[in-house]
Amino acid sequence: MMAAPGGRFTAALAIARRDLVEFVRDRRTLFVTLLLPMVTYPIVALSSALGLRTAVSDLEAKAATSTLAVAVSGAEAQPFVVRMRAVAETPPTAGPAAADWPATLEIEALQDGVAAGALLTGVADVWVEAGAGTLAALDGDGTATVSARLSPSRDADPGAERHWEALVRAVSADALRRRAAAAGLPDGFLEPLRVTIVDAPGTVVATASIGPTLAASVLVLLAVLTLTGAFYPAIDAIAGEKERGTIETLLMAPCSTGQIVLGKFLAVFVVTLATLAANVLSIALTASAAVRMLPAGMSMALADLGGGSLVTLVAFIGLAALAAATCLAVTTASKSGKEAQNTLTPVILLVSALAGTAMLPGLRGNPWLSLVPFAGQIVVSRAALVGPDADGGAALPVVAMLGLTLLSALTLTWILLKGTAAMLTDEDILFRGPDAAPRGLARPARRKVPSVAQGAIPVVAGLALVWYAQGIGPDDMLLAIPVHQAVAVVLPLIAMLWWQRVDPTTTLGLTAPRGRVRLVTSLLGAALVGAGLFVVSAAVMLALQGTEVSPAIRSLSQRLVGLIREYPWWVSAGLMALLPAVAEELLYRGWTLAAFAGESPSRPRAAAAVVAQAVLFAVAHLLPERFPATLALGLAAGIVRIATGSILPAIVLHAVHNAMPLVLVALAGGGLADGDLGELAIGTATRLPPAVLAGAGLSIAIGAALIAAAVVGRRPTAAAEPPGTR
Amino acid sequence: MIEVRxxxxHYRGGDGGIVRAVDGVSLAVEAGEMVGLLGANGAGTTTTxxxxxxxxxxxxxxxxVAGCDSSADPVGVRRRLGYVSATTGVPDRLTPREILTSFGRxxxxxxxxxxxxxxxLIGQLGLASCADRPAGRLSSGQRQRVSVGRALVHDPxxxxLDEPTSALDVIGSRDLLDLLTTLRAEGRAILLSTHRLHEIExxxxxxxxxxxxRVVAAGTRAELVRDGGELEDAFFAAVAGAGAP
Structure with missing residues (x-):
């Protein structure tokens, strides 16, 4: 019986179907998928409602227990106390005096020394000295003058001053009534106009909504729990197959590894979607119940619940796909479920932290955050549910943001699945035995090029070093740039080269294009691409973000301008162009690109490696506004490195790109901020002359053509074979 | 039907050096023939x-395999070959029927x-009594028979088979080898490795x-075993004659 060839997705669907049956029979998966969301939100809601209620009742209790202790001394202490007590028997029932009236009022006549002591120890809130003639003045037609001191040591009730003033107003009002009665004036004499405020027909009582605040927190929780839904299925899908010894028979299926990975992904995705659905259902049910638990005067109203919920659902379907692909990719290299858990747990924590950035004031209003995985979905959903943010103008409509976040999620999902399929064909990963597992701090085996995981290590280590050194680093750019390059790039790179013992020539591309003509042509082409790219990037940045720049960018520009002004051109060129070009190219287009691409990568893997290292390069610059420009530079330099097989053209491209401000200053005649070129040089340009932009485009086109001509018929040497040649 | 030329x-070892796991092995298995691949741990049998x-x-x-090259046409090979690896397991939460059905799909x-x-297959493999029981509750012998069934579902x-009897008791081993003998009689080419030479002798x-x-000896039992000895003696003689690897 020879089996009939299945359709393109037959094998993938068969794998997905089989895995789904396995998943739903796993109690851990069912718990995380269905039970966890059903339990989590009610617990969160109950604790929040209890917290709110406690806070409100604390406030009410505080208001109810407000006290005012008044110590009165002086010649007429006793009659003044009697008068105040008489007034206190009928406290005001409306107006500010009623609001400020203390719940408990204690008024005592004391000797001077005793009253002073009571005030100093906080027993009394106010010490009043009522001298001789106080009552006579109060009941006559003069002004009674008493002195009052507030306790310097009272700590219980900060409203004592307000309570005292309310008492003073009440005693004054009582005195006025007494004077009017003595003069035979009617009661209305003292109150010529009384206004009573009543509700208009149809008036809705205003309530405070905690919806916007809750929405952000719940969205982050939703993202984390949706991600958690992919946790066990992803571990089970491939690492579990390895542990059970079933992976080999699966790989014997008559289909490509791509279809196997697609089937695995579909199964994990379906479970993740089920988790999302359970979460959404739990949120909806919990919210309807939680509204009743809120204290009076509070609601959970949102700007657009219907449309916002729809946007949230669509955005989070993208997040579910990304979560499934991420968990699958991370666990593929593990050989057992335990190892997969150990690998995936920190990744889940990191991704959760990434999702949390969508709550940060200043960031959450930035529509471009929509592109960031796991944070973008929260930003978009929050914008749709809550409306435009007060702390950041949403420059993009919600639909556009939703499109961006879906595009980002699907692109990343596709890249992750391709990477997972590539890992499943890696014999080292598939058949790695326990002996090959890393042993503590033992140096890893010598390799020709670094492993994929090692590709990111010096970048992460560099960022960590920069973070810890930022407080002690120099401010002067003359020192700051070399120190930064040394700490963030050179030291981690040298350490990894020593630790891993890779072949530096192959890894870093330390070889020149063969032949003088090829060398000159490729270097010239790279220089033209670098020059043009700087201008085109500036134009793109202007189009995307306008002329408003963040304080961080403005500060950096000002410091660089200071460097150009204060030092000779060759100092600026060395620090701004040559040093970063050499150091960063060796790290990103050397080490990282070689690690991601592998020793002899296919064309798709080489392309994925170029994109991955460029993203890392852009992220490592830690300037979100400059992300498109640094990404473009990383991509261009990566392509040139792959095409030429040498790091030299990439260094030239990067150096010329970074040197463009100096060149433009020279072309502008040295007057910074005078004319379009000068403004462009220092990043303050508000427009770009079409001729300059056209020239930049032409420069890139000619440069690319020169590089293409230089690499036609290139025969890489065995010793220095660059990534991407097979 | 099966031919290795x-x-x-070679692959990279834990110390970064090159390991020559298989270094010029050639062998062939005709239809209706069962060939035993013998070798100590690390000899290269599993890699082959x-x-x-x-x-x-x-x-x-x-x-x-049946004329298909494992490098040029791997999918063609997979359609024509049933494979039971030494580490083969079965999914604990699926039943034998579900496992066989999913691989058939x-x-x-x-x-x-x-x-x-x-x-x-369930009838042929003697799995009728446990066909709908989760594989996690099956005996080692039953699980191994499920693995063989999975390799046979597309009738290759x-x-x-790589050490198919290593986890089985005497009865399980004999049942499985009886089954392989039947499959050979049906005209299938069978190549199996094992360390339990007496079972397949x-x-x-x-x-x-x-x-x-490297191949250090090949032939029928009669060609390898001399003077009334056993296959194990012939194996030791061949390995000793080849010297240290």
């Missing part, structure tokens, strides 16, 4: 079988034909002894 497989099963790419040489069998085929003309048609990645 000058097969070489994995290359045949398209799980590893050969460094040099060719591995053919992977091979593109139509649902009606698949149901018949699975029913036939060739079968490769009188069942296989021929033997190939590998040591240090």
């Amino acid at each position: 000058d097969l070489v497989k 079988l994995r290359v045949l099963a398209t799980l590893l790419r050969p460094t040099a040489g060719t591995a053919l 992977l091979h593109g069998l139509a649902e009606t034909a698949l149901t018949d085929r699975v029913g036939q 003309p060739a079968l490769v 009188h069942r296989c048609d021929r033997f190939v002894v590998i040591h240090g990645g």
Whole structure:
């Protein structure tokens, strides 16, 4: 019986179907998928409602227990106390005096020394000295003058001053009534106009909504729990197959590894979607119940619940796909479920932290955050549910943001699945035995090029070093740039080269294009691409973000301008162009690109490696506004490195790109901020002359053509074979 | 039906050096023939079988199954070969029937034909009493029979088994080897490796002894065993004669 060839997705669907049956029979998966969301939100809601209620009742209790202790001394202490007590028997029932009236009022006549002591120890809130003639003045037609001191040591009730003033107003009002009665004036004499405020027909009582605040927190929780839904299925899908010894028979299926990975992904995705659905259902049910638990005067109203919920659902379907692909990719290299858990747990924590950035004031209003995985979905959903943010103008409509976040999620999902399929064909990963597992701090085996995981290590280590050194680093750019390059790039790179013992020539591309003509042509082409790219990037940045720049960018520009002004051109060129070009190219287009691409990568893997290292390069610059420009530079330099097989053209491209401000200053005649070129040089340009932009485009086109001509018929040497040649 | 020509497989060892796991192995198994592949741990038997099963790419040489090259046409090989690896396990949460059905679907069998085929295999493998019980509750012998059934679900003309009896008791081993004998009688080519030489001594048609990645002896039992000895003696003699790998 020879089996009939299945359709393109037959094998993938068969794998997905089989895995789904396995998943739903796993109690851990069912718990995380269905039970966890059903339990989590009610617990969160109950604790929040209890917290709110406690806070409100604390406030009410505080208001109810407000006290005012008044110590009165002086010649007429006793009659003044009697008068105040008489007034206190009928406290005001409306107006500010009623609001400020203390719940408990204690008024005592004391000797001077005793009253002073009571005030100093906080027993009394106010010490009043009522001298001789106080009552006579109060009941006559003069002004009674008493002195009052507030306790310097009272700590219980900060409203004592307000309570005292309310008492003073009440005693004054009582005195006025007494004077009017003595003069035979009617009661209305003292109150010529009384206004009573009543509700208009149809008036809705205003309530405070905690919806916007809750929405952000719940969205982050939703993202984390949706991600958690992919946790066990992803571990089970491939690492579990390895542990059970079933992976080999699966790989014997008559289909490509791509279809196997697609089937695995579909199964994990379906479970993740089920988790999302359970979460959404739990949120909806919990919210309807939680509204009743809120204290009076509070609601959970949102700007657009219907449309916002729809946007949230669509955005989070993208997040579910990304979560499934991420968990699958991370666990593929593990050989057992335990190892997969150990690998995936920190990744889940990191991704959760990434999702949390969508709550940060200043960031959450930035529509471009929509592109960031796991944070973008929260930003978009929050914008749709809550409306435009007060702390950041949403420059993009919600639909556009939703499109961006879906595009980002699907692109990343596709890249992750391709990477997972590539890992499943890696014999080292598939058949790695326990002996090959890393042993503590033992140096890893010598390799020709670094492993994929090692590709990111010096970048992460560099960022960590920069973070810890930022407080002690120099401010002067003359020192700051070399120190930064040394700490963030050179030291981690040298350490990894020593630790891993890779072949530096192959890894870093330390070889020149063969032949003088090829060398000159490729270097010239790279220089033209670098020059043009700087201008085109500036134009793109202007189009995307306008002329408003963040304080961080403005500060950096000002410091660089200071460097150009204060030092000779060759100092600026060395620090701004040559040093970063050499150091960063060796790290990103050397080490990282070689690690991601592998020793002899296919064309798709080489392309994925170029994109991955460029993203890392852009992220490592830690300037979100400059992300498109640094990404473009990383991509261009990566392509040139792959095409030429040498790091030299990439260094030239990067150096010329970074040197463009100096060149433009020279072309502008040295007057910074005078004319379009000068403004462009220092990043303050508000427009770009079409001729300059056209020239930049032409420069890139000619440069690319020169590089293409230089690499036609290139025969890489065995010793220095660059990534991407097979 | 199964043919390996000058097969070489090198890989990177834990210390970064090159390990020559298979270094020029050639062998052939005809239809209706059962061949035993013998070798100590690390001799290269598993690597050879994995290359045949398209799980590893050969460094040099060719591995053919029913005329399909494992490098050039891996999917063609997979359609024509059933493979039971030494580490083969079965999913604990699926039943034997579900496991066989899912692999039948992977091979593109139509649902009606698949149901018949699975029913036939369950009967042939003696799994009727536990066909709908989760595999996690099966005995080692039953689980191994499920693995063999999975390798047979698409009715391949060739079968490769890597130490299929290593986890079985005496009764389980004999049942499995009886089954393989039946499959050979049906005209299938069978290549199996094992360390338990006495089990296959009188069942296989021929033997190939590998040591240090090279074939050090090959032939029928009569050709290998001399003076009334046993296959194990012939194996030790061949390995000792080849020297240290």
